[in-house]
Structure formats: C-alpha cells, structure tokens
Amino acid sequence: xxxxLIKKVVxxxxxxxxxELSEQQVQVQKTRKDFDGDLTVVVFPFLxxxxxxxxxxxxxxxxxxxxxxEDVVDFNVVKGxxxxxxxxxxxxxVFKQISATKKYGxxxxxxxxxxxxxxxxxxxxxxxxxxxxxNNFLGYSVAEILKANGHRVVKTQIINxxxxxxxxxxxxxxxxxxxxxxxSSGMKGDHxxxxxYVEFDKTYKKEIQELVGNGVEKxxxxxxxxxxxxxxxxLLKWEQGDEEVVALWKKMNSWVYEGFATTYxxxxxxxxxxxxxxxxxxxxxDVVEEGLKKNQFYQKEDxxxxxxxxxEKMDDxxxxxxxxxxxxxxxxxxxxxxxxxxxxxxxGLIYTVGNEQNHHFKVLFTILDKLGYSWAKGCYHxxxxxxxxxxxxxxxxxxxxxxxxxxxxxxxxDAKAMTQERGHLEGMxxxxxxxxxxxxxxxGLKYFLLxxxxxxxMIFDPKESIDLNGNTGPFIQYAHARIQSLLSKANxxxxxxxxxxxxxxxxxxxxxKLLNDYPTIIKEAGENYSPAVIANYTFDLVKEFNNFxxxxxxxxxxxxxxxxxRLSLSEKIGSVVQSAMLLLGVQVPDKM
Numbered sequence: 001x002x003x004x005l006i007k008k009v010v011x012x013x014x015x016x017x018x019x020e021l022s023e024q025q026v027q028v029q030k031t032r033k034d035f036d037g038d039l040t041v042v043v044f045p046f047l048x049x050x051x052x053x054x055x056x057x058x059x060x061x062x063x064x065x066x067x068x069x070e071d072v073v074d075f076n077v078v079k080g081x082x083x084x085x086x087x088x089x090x091x092x093x094v095f096k097q098i099s100a101t102k103k104y105g106x107x108x109x110x111x112x113x114x115x116x117x118x119x120x121x122x123x124x125x126x127x128x129x130x131x132x133x134x135n136n137f138l139g140y141s142v143a144e145i146l147k148a149n150g151h152r153v154v155k156t157q158i159i160n161x162x163x164x165x166x167x168x169x170x171x172x173x174x175x176x177x178x179x180x181x182x183x184s185s186g187m188k189g190d191h192x193x194x195x196x197y198v199e200f201d202k203t204y205k206k207e208i209q210e211l212v213g214n215g216v217e218k219x220x221x222x223x224x225x226x227x228x229x230x231x232x233x234x235l236l237k238w239e240q241g242d243e244e245v246v247a248l249w250k251k252m253n254s255w256v257y258e259g260f261a262t263t264y265x266x267x268x269x270x271x272x273x274x275x276x277x278x279x280x281x282x283x284x285x286d287v288v289e290e291g292l293k294k295n296q297f298y299q300k301e302d303x304x305x306x307x308x309x310x311x312e313k314m315d316d317x318x319x320x321x322x323x324x325x326x327x328x329x330x331x332x333x334x335x336x337x338x339x340x341x342x343x344x345x346x347x348g349l350i351y352t353v354g355n356e357q358n359h360h361f362k363v364l365f366t367i368l369d370k371l372g373y374s375w376a377k378g379c380y381h382x383x384x385x386x387x388x389x390x391x392x393x394x395x396x397x398x399x400x401x402x403x404x405x406x407x408x409x410x411x412x413x414d415a416k417a418m419t420q421e422r423g424h425l426e427g428m429x430x431x432x433x434x435x436x437x438x439x440x441x442x443x444g445l446k447y448f449l450l451x452x453x454x455x456x457x458m459i460f461d462p463k464e465s466i467d468l469n470g471n472t473g474p475f476i477q478y479a480h481a482r483i484q485s486l487l488s489k490a491n492x493x494x495x496x497x498x499x500x501x502x503x504x505x506x507x508x509x510x511x512x513k514l515l516n517d518y519p520t521i522i523k524e525a526g527e528n529y530s531p532a533v534i535a536n537y538t539f540d541l542v543k544e545f546n547n548f549x550x551x552x553x554x555x556x557x558x559x560x561x562x563x564x565x566r567l568s569l570s571e572k573i574g575s576v577v578q579s580a581m582l583l584l585g586v587q588v589p590d591k592m
Contacts, residue, residue, distance in 0.1 A: 001039065001071070001086060001090065002028045002039065004069065005028055005039055005041070005065070005069065005072070005084065006023050006026045006028055007023065008065055008068060008069045009021075009026045009041055009061065009065070010022075010023055010026060011068070012061050012064040012065060012068070013046060013049060013050075013061070015064065016050070016060050016061065016064060017046075017049045017050050017051075019049040021046070021049070025045050026041065026045075027041065027042040027045065028040070028041055029042070031083045031084075035076070035078055035081075035083050036074075036076055036083060036085065037074075037075070037076060037083030037084055037085050038083075038084060038085055038086045038513065039083075039084050039086065040081050040082065040083045040084070041061070041081075041082040041084070042080065042081060042082075043057050043058045043061070043077075043080045043081065043082050044080045046061070054077075054079055054080035055077050055079070058075075058077035058080070058081075058082040059077055061082060062075035062076075062077060062082055062084070063075075065084065066084075071086055071087045071089065071090040072084050072085070072086060072087070073085050073086070073087045088503070088504050088509060091504065091509050091512045091513065091516075092501070092502065092504060092512075094512060094516050095512045095515070095569070095572075098512075098515050098516065098572060099568060099572055103579075104518065104519075104572075104575070104576065104579070105148070105518040105519040105521075105522050105576070105579065106148045106150075106522065106579075107148065107149050107150030108150055109147070109150065109152075110150070110151075110152045111150040112149065112150040112151045112152075112347070113151060113152070113345065113346075113347025113348070114151065114152040114153070114154065114343060114345045114346050114347055115146050115151045115152075115153055115154070115346070115347055115348040115349070115350060116153075116154040116155075116156055116339060116343065116346055116348070116349045116350065117139055117142055117143040117146070117153060117154070117155055117156070117350045117352065117382075118139070118156050118157060118158065118349070118350065118351050118352060118353075119135055119136055119138065119139020119140065119143075119155070119157060119269075119352035120132060120135060120136050120139065120157040120264075120269070120271075120352075121135075121157045121158045121159065121160065121353070122157075122159065122160065122260065123160040123161075123165060123166070124159060124160065124161045124166055124190075124193070124252075124253050124256040124257075125165045125166050125168065125169045125193060125194065125197045125256075126169075126190070126193070126194035126197050127188070127190040127191050127194050127259060127263070127403055127404065127405060128190070128260065128263050128403075128404040128405075129401040129402055129403055129404055130387055130389070130401065130402035130403075130404065130407060130460070131354065131386070131387060131401075132404055133267070133387075133404050133407065133408075133445070133449060134384060134387050134449045135352055135353075135354070135384070136264075136267055136269045137267070137269070137446050137449050137450055137531075137584075137585060138352055138382065138384055138449075138450065138454055138531065139155070139269075139350075139352035139382070140155070140267075140268075140269040140270075140585050141450055141531040141534075141583060141584050141585055142350065142352070142382060142529050142531065143155050144582070144583045144584075144585065145522065145525045145526050145529075145531065145534065145583050146526055148522050148526070148583060149522060149523060149526035151347075151526075153272075154272050154273055154343065154346075155270065155271045155272045155273070156271060156272065156273040156274065156275060156339075157271055157274060157275070158275040158276070158277060158280065158335060159274060159275070159276050159277065160277045161253055161276050161277055161278050162238065162249075162277050162278040162281060163235065163277070164231055164232065164235050165197070166249070166253075167231045167232075167234040167235045167238065168197055168200040168201070168204075168231050169193045169194070169196045169197040169200065169252065170196075170234060170245075170248050170249060170252055171200060171227065171230055171231050171234055172196040172197070172199040172200035172203070173193070173196040173248075173252065174248065176196075176199060177196060180192065181255070182255050182258070182259075188258075188259040188262060188263075188405065189254070189255025189256050189257070189258045189259035190255070190256045190259030190260055190263070191259060191403075191405070192255060192259075193252050193255055193256050193259075200227065200231070203227050204225055204227050204228055207221075207225040207226060207227055207228075208221045208222055208225050211224060211225065263404055263405055266405070266408055266442070267404075267408070267442075268442065268446075268585050268587075269585065275335060275338075275339075277331065280331050280334060280335045280338065281326060281331050282326065282334075283330075283331060283333075283334025283335055283337070283338055284319075284326055284329075284330035284331055284332070284333040284334025284335070284337075285320065285324075285326055285330060285334070286334075287330075287333055287334055287337060287371070288305055288319050288320045288326075288330055288333070291307075291319075291371060292305055296370060296371055297319060300322075302322040303322040303323075303324075304318060304320060304321055304322040305318075305319050305320035306318055306319065307319055307367050307370065309363065309366060309367075312366050314362070314363060314366070317329060317363050317367065319333070319367070328360075329360070329363065329364060329367070332360075332364050333364065333367060333368065333371075336349065336364070336368060336373075336379065337368075337373070340373070340375055346375065346378070347378055348378040348379070348380060349375075349378060349379045349380070350379075350380045350381075350382050350529065351379070351380070351381050351382060352382045352384070353381060353382070353383065354383070354384055354385075354386065355383040355384060355385055355386070355455070356386075357381070357383075358381065358383055361379075361381035361383075362381075364379075365379045365381075380529070382454065382529050383454070383455060384454040384455065385454070385455060385456045385457030385458060386457045387449070387457070387458050387459075387460050388457075388458075388459050388460070389402060389459070389460060389461075389462075390459050390460075390461050407445075407462070408441070408442060408445065410462060411441040411442070411444065411445050411462050411465065411466065412437050412438050412441035412442065413437075413441075414441065414462060414463065414466055415437045415438075415440040415441030415444065415466050415474075416437040416441075418440075418466055418468075419433075419436065419437060419440060419592075422468075424591075424592070428591070436589055436591075436592065439477070439587050439589055440466060440473075440474050440477060440589075440592070441466060442586075443473040443474065443477055443581075443586040443587060443588070444465040444466040444467075444472055444473040444474050445462075445465055445473075446473065446584055446585050446586050447465070447472060447473030447476070447535060447581075447584060447586055448460060448461075448464070448465035448472065448473065450531040450532060450534075450535050450584050451471060451531075451532055451535035451536060451539070452532060453530060453532045454529070454530060454531075454532065471535075471536070471539045473581075473586055474592075475539070475542065476538055476539060476542050476577060476581060476586075476588070477581075477586075477588050477589055477592060478592050479542040479545060479546060479577065480574055480577045480578060480581075480588035480589070480590075481588070481589050481590060481591055481592035482549070483545075483570050483571070483573060483574035483577070484574060484590040484591070485591070486549075486554060486555070486567075486570055487567065487570065487571055487574070489555060490554075490555060490567050493555070495555070495560075495563060495564065495567060496560075496564050496567075497564050497567045497568040497571060498564055498568075499561050499562075499564035499565040499568060500561055502561055502562055502565045503562075504565075505552065507544075507547065507548045507551065507552055508548070508552070508565075508566070508569060510544055510548075511541075511544055511545060511548060511569060511573060512569070514537075514540065514541050514544055515541075515572060515573065515576060517537065518537070518576055518580070521533060521534060521537045521580075522534070522583070525583075531583070531584050534580050534583050534584060535584060537580065538577060538580040538581060541573065541576065541577065541580075542577060545570075545573050549570075552566070554566045554567065554570065
C-alpha cells in the first residue's frame with residue numbers, strides 16, 4: 001500500500017499543481033497512535049510547489065487520493081501531516097495473505113550473505129557468570145534474527161584456554177588439590193577449576209602481604225610473589241610443550257568443557273564452530289612481520305612493533321612485544337584473517353563483547369583496514385552495556401561475581417514457587433511440571449535481558465523477570481498458552497476456522513495491522529542487531545490481543561462466520577508470538 005500511495009501522491013501533485021515530483025520526495029510513515037489513520041504523508045516538501053499552507057495542501061491532496069486510490073477511504077490533516085485511513089476490505093485481504101504464508105515474516109533461507117557471529121568466548125579458569133548470560137542470549141538471538149533475514153549464519157566462540165590465568169588454576173590444583181576431580185567432589189568441572197583459581201588468588205595475596213611487610217614495594221611484591229613466579233614458569237613450560245604440564249592442562253580444560261556444555265544446554269545456546277586461543281595465539285605474528293616489511297608497522301629501539309594510528313587520532317598500538325611475543329591485538333588480527341580464509345564467502349563478522357572493549361575493536365578494525373583487507377568494513381562490534389543485580393547481594397560460590405548456573409537455578413526455583421502458588425497444573429505429570437518451571441524461569445530471564453537495547457546498561461531484577469504482569473517473558477508465554485487453550489476448546493466444540501467475507505471491528509483491524517508489521521520488525525531487528533525490537537513488538541502484539549480477548553466475544557459469538565474469523569486471527573497471532581519468541585531463544589508453552 002505504501003508504494004501505491006507514493007505513486008498516487010506524485011500523480012496528485014502533477015494533477016493539482018502541474019509539477020513533477022520524484023518518488024524519493026514523498027515521505028510515508030505509519031500514522032502515530034494518537035491520530036486517526038493508518039499511513040501518513042508529510043506535506044511540507046510539497047509547499048514550494050503548491051504555494052499554499054500545509055493544511056490547504058493536505059486538504060487538496062487528501063481529496064484527490066480518496067477519490068483516485070481504491071482502499072483509501074478517509075483522510076485528515078494535522079498541521080503538515082496528511083493521515084489516510086485504509087479500508088477494512090484491504091486489511092482483510094492482507095490477513096488472508098498472512099495466513100497463507102508459511103514461515104511468515106522470514107526471508108528465503110540462505111538468500112543473503114554469510115555472517116559469522118561470535119559470542120560467549122569464556123576463560124577456562126572459571127565458570128560462566130551473569131555477564132555471560134547477557135552475552136550468550138544476545139549473540140544467539142542476533143544470529144537467529146540474521147537467519148530470519150535470509151543470511152547464512154556461523155555461530156562461533158573463541159575459548160581463552162591458555163595464558164597465566166589458566167596456569168594459576170592448574171598450579172593451585174597441583175599444590176593442594178590432592179587429586180580432586182569433578183567425580184570425586186560432585187562439582188561441575190568449571191566450578192571445580194574456578195575453586196582452585198580462587199585458592200591461587202588467596203595464596204598470592206597472602207604472599208604479597210608478607211613481602212610488603214618485609215619492606216618490598218607493592219608493585220614489586222606482585223611480581224616477586226613465589227606462587228606467581230611458579231605460574232609464570234608453568235606457562236613457559238606449557239609454551240615449550242612440557243608433557244606433564246600439557247597433560248595437566250588438557251585434563252583440567254576437559255573438566256571445564258564438560259561444565260560449559262551443561263551450562264550452554266541449560267541456556268539453550270549452541271555453536272557451529274569453536275576457536276581455541278591455544279591454536280590462535282601464534283596467529284598474527286607473521287602478519288605483523290610482513291606488515292613491518294611493507295612499512296605498515298614500525299619498530300621501536302627496544303624491538304617492539306607498533307601501528308601508527310595518529311592519522312586516525314588514536315594512540316599508536318603495540319602489536320608485538322620487544323621479546324617477540326604476541327599481544328591480544330596480534331591474536332585478534334590473526335584470528336580475523338583466519339576466519340575469512342576458512343569462510344571466503346563471509347559478508348560480515350560480528351563480535352558480541354561488552355562495551356569496555358569498544359576501543360579495542362575500533363583499533364582492531366582500523367588496523368585490518370590499514371593492512372588492506374577490504375572485508376574489515378564488514379566487521380562489527382556488537383557492544384552491550386554491563387548488567388547488575390538490584391542489591392548486589394547475590395554472590396557466587398567464588399565470592400566475586402554472580403554465577404550463571406546459580407542464577408538460572410534460582411530463577412527456575414522462583415518460577416516453580418510462583419506457578420505452584422497460582423495452581424492450574426491439573427493433569428500435568430511431574431516431568432511436565434518441571435519442564436514448565438524451567439521454561440517460565442529461563443524464558444523470563446532471557447526476555448528480561450533482551451528487551452533492553454543492547455547498548456544500554458541494565459539492572460536485572462530476578463523477581464520482576466518472572467512476573468506475569470507487564471513487559472515480561474511469562475506475560476507473553478501466558479498469552480500464547482491462553483490462545484492454545486482457546487483453540488483447543490474450539491476444536492472440542494467442533495468449530496471451524498474457515499470464514500468468508502466478514503465485517504471486522506476496530507480491534508480486529510488493529511491486530512491485523514500489527515501482524516502486517518512483523519516482516520518489517522524482523523528486518524529492523526536484523527539491521528540494528530537488536531533483539532529488543534522483536535521483544536517489544538511481541539509485547540505490543542500480546543497487549544493488543546489481550547485487550548481484544550477480554551472485550552470481544554470469541555467462543556460465545558453467535559455469528560459462526562465471525563467466530564471462525566476470530567479463531568483464525570487468534571491462531572495466527574499465536575503462531576507469530578511463538579515465532580518471535582523463538583528468535584529470542586524463548587520457548588512458549590501450550591499450557592500454563
């Protein structure tokens with residue numbers, strides 16, 4: 001309809017004022033909710049041609065459009081905005097097309113370029129935490145939204161499985177672990193390794209205190225602490241391929257991977273490819289050496305290699321230490337190049353990383369561009385704000401950050417208590433009930449973290465996330481369950497969903513207009529890498545449906561044609577709610 005309206009506006013201006021306009025000069029937008037109408041044309045660009053006031057120009061053009069464009073039935077002018085109302089017959093035809101479309105709102109699979117989405121990327125010295133929840137849910141959802149937009153998507157993570165921090169856990173386990181394993185302790189492997197990372201830190205701090213007490217400067221004491229020196233020595237041995245150290249590294253990392261796999265399964269996220277820092281840490285060194293020969297980098301007197309970023313008004317960046325070892329930037333340069341080698345068809349590479357790394361990625365993409373990689377312009381940092389709990393009271397077993405497993409268990413427990421209190425669980429087996437608690441709790445958690453624009457920091461309130469009222473996952477899940485219950489009752493009563501031409505009311509038209517927006521919403525969410533666009537659209541759709549459900553009779557409607565139409569409309573809304581929530585990684589129940 002928008003395109004038809006634009007063409008008719010161009011035709012109307014020519015007819016009324018004798019002037020040619022290009023279609024690009026016509027601005028059409030959805031009519032604001034506080035005004036009557038469906039589509040609005042901005043009149044101001046036409047005033048030079050009409051030589052009349054905005055109101056008079058709008059009146060002239062409005063009359064012409066209503067007389068000459070089928071399905072435009074009325075208009076009103078508010079200052080320089082011309083609002084058009086579209087016929088009920090048009091919206092009914094739109095709904096028929098929506099109903100007949102499989103995978104409604106989705107582009108043809110693999111019809112657009114391949115995009116790699118990196119998310120999670122944990123360290124193997126500790127379990128996943130609250131920040132990882134936002135990271136994983138965001139990265140996974142963006143990947144699903146890009147798929148819905150027709151992209152082939154490769155989900156990936158780089159696992160930080162080497163370095164001094166990994167050696168700290170290994171050394172502490174070696175010293176005081178007494179052969180403890182996940183099996184002997186009953187602990188998840190990532191939690192067990194995290195426990196020894198904390199043990200290392202306790203000993204390290206104690207040794208620093210002792211050295212400072214003996215007159216050593218704190219900065220020097222941090223370098224001289226015996227346990228720290230041992231960890232450095234262990235890292236050196238690892239890099240030299242010492243069999244005993246490498247065997248211990250493999251064993252403890254395997255524990256962590258098993259723990260991570262359990263957490264990822266609970267989260268409902270997955271990956272297509274894994275990169276390991278133990279493989280990638282040497283990548284990039286050759287690139288730097290080659291860039292040095294081509295004068296893309298420069299060397300200081302101490303032998304360190306740098307990238308001159310003065311033209312970009314940034315500080316110069318170290319890309320190779322004086323001793324020839326790489327830094328994170330070197331690895332990231334090498335890994336990006338490796339990924340494009342592995343996937344020559346990559347149209348984009350998205351890094352889901354917190355906003356504390358904004359500068360790092362700005363520098364990384366600038367250096368890749370300076371090295372002559374045209375694909376650098378397709379690299380994007382999906383930066384997100386930090387997340388906190390309202391009172392900060394919930395601490396992990398390590399005592400420093402909020403543990404992801406603990407938080408998910410707590411929320412599922414809260415969902416269980418809330419659901420049992422409400423009742424409505426008749427006829428469900430214990431297994432079905434447990435699945436429902438998990439579905440509500442984790443659905444509430446994901447939705448709460450994704451409904452906020454990624455760039456914004458946020459406070460996560462566990463209790464609020466599972467509230468059945470307001471902009472929450474369970475509110476939407478309950479609406480879906482209500483629709484399924486309605487359809488089930490209609491089926492039992494033998495009602496059909498086949499209807500002929502029907503006279504719709506305003507609420508029904510409003511629901512069809514919202515359904516009509518779904519493909520545009522998916523596109524907008526993909527362009528902005530923002531699941532929040534999907535979340536808030538779904539909330540609006542459910543709010544509108546609830547209003548319709550409470551005020552318009554469905555099963556009690558005596559006109560069987562209207563009843564059939566309302567069932568068909570409800571069914572499609574349920575389908576779109578389910579589709580939209582799956583883009584967020586959230587399951588919706590049929591009973592609740």
